[in-house]
């Protein structure tokens with residue numbers, strides 16, 4: 010008895026497809042579990058940021074909260090021009106670089 014080529018092909022296709030679906034389902038479940046685990050882990054290890062006291066920002070280090078800096082062009086050191094602080098753009102506070110503004114890390 011010689012099996013029909015089409016039947017054989019169909020059977021292998023079904024096996025491959027079945028395996029693919031199983032793999033896909035397994036990886037989806039694994040990814041979901043991993044994501045849930047990492048989320049739980051992240052919440053567990055979240056430490057309040059001590060640099061900004063959990064605010065996510067602190068007084069600008071460049072202008073020290075003045076919102077402006079005294080800038081003088083090198084060619085004329087007598088002329089001092091107060092200008093808006095480039096770090097905080099006049100907001101007097103800058104985003105905490107330790108926690109990236111999240112308040113914890």
Ligand SMILES: [Zn+2]
Pocket residue numbers: 069070071072073074075076077094095096097098099101102
């Ligand atoms: Zn500033």
Ligand SMILES: [Zn+2]
Pocket residue numbers: 058059060061062063064065066105106107108109110111112113
């Ligand atoms: Zn911080």
